[in-house]
Structures are given as structure tokens and as C-alpha cells.
Amino acid sequence: MSAPTGRPPHRSPGLLLGVLLGGAVGTALRWAAGRALPHAEGGWPWGTLLVNAVGALLLGALLEALLRAGPDVGRRRAVRVVVGSGLLGGLTTTSALALETVRLSGAGSPGLAVAYATTTLVVGVAAAAAGVALAARWPRGRRS
Template identity: 35%
Template sequence: MNVAALAAGGFIGTVLRYALGEAIPSASNGFPLGTLIINLLGCLFLGWLFTVTAERWRLRPEIRLGLGTGMTGAFTTFSTFSVQTAGLLQQGEWAAAVLYVLASIAGGLLLTYAGIRLARPRRKEGTA
């Protein structure tokens, strides 16, 4: 059952990544805006998913695996990030490469945290 959940999630994530990547054009200097947005959205979603399923919702483990590892793992892509960064460096686009790395790391951490915060219920003022 786990393999089927991973395969189904992976298929969905791959199709979503391809469609979104095609919809977002790269900058004229080759800055990979599509991959950056895709990876940041994946960080937001995964932070939210793992928090909400640990603290509020009870999903079957294979569904969580399919959505988290399967879908989000196929949607986001570290290898493409790495190849695109190397490509920017080889083209002499050092500033774009540094911006891409910093935006990916800092943005990924911030959006993961935002996903965690979104998954947690808000407490009313004056309550503990």
C-alpha cells in the first residue's frame, strides 16, 4: 500500500511541477523563477501538512506518505535547483546564482515556518 501511495503522489507532484514550471517563464538572465516558486510552495505545503497531520488531523500513514514524500517530493526538486545554480555560475551570472541560493534557503525556511504556523489553531487573546 505504501508503494502505491508513493507512486500516486509522485505522479500528481510530477505533473503539477511540470505544469507550473511551464506556466512561469525564466528571467532573461536565466534566473529559474519557476523552480524557486515551486520549491518554496513545497516548503509551505510540507510544513503545513506535517504539522496539521501531527497535531489536528489523523490521516492514514500511507496517505500522509503519498502526500508528503510522494507528491511533495516529486513536486519540489533539489537536483534541478543544484543544476540551475551551476548553470548560472557557468554563465557568469554570479549575482543571480547567489540570489537564487539565498532565496531558496531563506525562503524555504521561512515558508516552512509559515506552513507550521498556518496549521496550528489560533489561540484567543487572554487564553493559555
């Protein structure tokens, strides 16, 4: 599934298929989280906040671990593109964050909308930093 070293990932049919499948799985997981944690109209969207925080944590850890493992080639590039862009890109959702912020504002809760958007951004950055810190503590593995 990896692209040759000199070939850009977006020109590799195998990587594109991997991103498509990873994105489908991530999107299904995001949908399931939204169903498991529904919110009332005008209420705090916990499901979206959760998937964005978990996705940021995992992406931070993934990218740090891959960086520590060696150059962005071969299997490492495939994992970065398929898991990072595909799976975690499908799991996290900027569009739902924007939509829910607008809905909160439109439901007469502009303060809650600002609080939700700000909380999501702060939690996301903190989660990504935590993921990086966790991965930085893992012992370096074999280079492949």
C-alpha cells in the same frame, strides 16, 4: 492504503504505489509550473522557486496538522507518506535548484547563482515555518 502499525511504510505495496502516483502528480505539477513560468538562459528560475516555496509551505502545514491529529499510524501515516513524500516530494525539486544554480554560474552570473540558491533556501524555510504556523492555528479535529 495504510501499513499495519508494526510494518515500516517502505514495506507496504499500497503505500509504495501511493508514493509513486503522488510523485507522478507532483512532478507533473512542477513541470507545468516550469512551462507556465519559463525563464531565459541566465535568468531567474521563478517556476522552480515557486514550486519549492509552495511545496515547503504545504509540507509544513501537512506535518503540523498530522502531528496535532495524533500518532503517525493508519490513515495519518498514509497521508504523510503519500502526500508528503510522494506528491510534495515530486512537486519540490532540489535537483533543479542545483542545476539552475550551476547554470546561472556557468552563464557568467555567479552572484545571481548565489542569490538564487540563498533566496530559495531562505524562502523555503520561511514557507515551511508559515505552513507550521498556519496549521497550528487550525482547531484540532476528530482523532481517527
